[in-house]
Amino acid sequence: MPGFDTLAIHAGQPPDPATGSVVPAIHLATTFAQSAVGEHKGFEYSRTGNPTRAALETCVAALEGAAYGSAFASGLAAEDAVLRTLAAGDHLVVGDNLYGGTHRLLAQVHTQLSVSSAPLSDLAAVEAAWRPTTRLVWVETPSNPHLWIADIAALAGLAHDRGARLVVDNTFATPYLQSPLALGADVVVHSTTKYLGGHSDVVGGFVATNDPDLAARVAALQNSVGAVPGPFDCFLVLRGVKTLAVRMDRHSANARRVADALAGHGAVGSVFYPGLPAHPGHEIAAAQMRGFGGMVSFTLRGGEAAALKVAGSTRLFTLAESLGAVESLIEHPSRMTHASVAGSPLAVDPALLRLSVGLEDADDLLEDLDRALAVVG
Numbered sequence: 001m002p003g004f005d006t007l008a009i010h011a012g013q014p015p016d017p018a019t020g021s022v023v024p025a026i027h028l029a030t031t032f033a034q035s036a037v038g039e040h041k042g043f044e045y046s047r048t049g050n051p052t053r054a055a056l057e058t059c060v061a062a063l064e065g066a067a068y069g070s071a072f073a074s075g076l077a078a079e080d081a082v083l084r085t086l087a088a089g090d091h092l093v094v095g096d097n098l099y100g101g102t103h104r105l106l107a108q109v110h111t112q113l114s115v116s117s118a119p120l121s122d123l124a125a126v127e128a129a130w131r132p133t134t135r136l137v138w139v140e141t142p143s144n145p146h147l148w149i150a151d152i153a154a155l156a157g158l159a160h161d162r163g164a165r166l167v168v169d170n171t172f173a174t175p176y177l178q179s180p181l182a183l184g185a186d187v188v189v190h191s192t193t194k195y196l197g198g199h200s201d202v203v204g205g206f207v208a209t210n211d212p213d214l215a216a217r218v219a220a221l222q223n224s225v226g227a228v229p230g231p232f233d234c235f236l237v238l239r240g241v242k243t244l245a246v247r248m249d250r251h252s253a254n255a256r257r258v259a260d261a262l263a264g265h266g267a268v269g270s271v272f273y274p275g276l277p278a279h280p281g282h283e284i285a286a287a288q289m290r291g292f293g294g295m296v297s298f299t300l301r302g303g304e305a306a307a308l309k310v311a312g313s314t315r316l317f318t319l320a321e322s323l324g325a326v327e328s329l330i331e332h333p334s335r336m337t338h339a340s341v342a343g344s345p346l347a348v349d350p351a352l353l354r355l356s357v358g359l360e361d362a363d364d365l366l367e368d369l370d371r372a373l374a375v376v377g
């Protein structure tokens, strides 16, 4: 089996046999010629299947160690497909720290499902939330925005013992740093908008699994609902994935320096980074991840007012939603990415800021944060 970096560059994308092109073609065709009714070269209509999308699906599935992968138009479209495989009345246990859009999808769209939230690092809390109708445990690890860590193998064991499945949102870790399927998870979902794309220029999503029945249902939903990414979007994610390993190494190294600097700053309350030995999930993260990633969050001693001031004072860290790209971003989750969880048990501390630490020179990033923190320090 080729190594991760080799798969990232080559899986699903051999040189084009017709032209020798070393990058996959962007196949814009919506339809494909048939030599006789039902006889074709594997593609009929681009919602159902497209060669550029097929290359992306083969590549990202290979990186996740999955036999099957389906690409979607966004991370939420990928999540929606997985949720549509459940029946009305089915119950899910989700993490008590969750991307706000996932909460909104569950609370406002999939109202036929019932949902409980629990701290997924605490197996007793998951058991307490369990019902006879529980079919799925849904975990982000590290979670957005708090970077809580859950033990994937333990959650998979608990879910499987009770006849349920485990879905892992692997957006923050990426397949380079964490392999949920190898740890026992049944499904991996991604917002490929983030690290897999890696350049803040494409929105996309992905579902990977080794379960042939589930994969067939997700592929059928992809075709029936039609939330597919366009060929150019697929190309951009494929191009991003080629450098995923080197980017994640640098993201992790820069984030570690930022986390260490914040941990020693007087204006900062708590720092959340799974690489810090004081992080409650550090040991599990060290065991199940190959690095700690590029996301750091922290609270300000001065509360929300201080957080808002700092968020508005950085120059190199751009104040913007999203994450996982080459440029560093700062955001205020409770008013921005997680505004939709306000008033729910998943509400985020308004003193919290989230950083997506990019690939700039770490010294410049530290200087920028230092200058911004001086505004409240």
Ligand SMILES: Cc1ncc(COP(=O)(O)O)c(C=O)c1O
Pocket: 074, 075, 076, 077, 099, 101, 102, 140, 144, 169, 171, 172, 190, 191, 192, 193, 203, 204, 205, 322
């Ligand atoms: C952890 C996580 N999962 C899923 C999503 C949704 O992805 P998208 O914005 O591509 O729909 C996001 C978006 O921020 C996210 O952070």
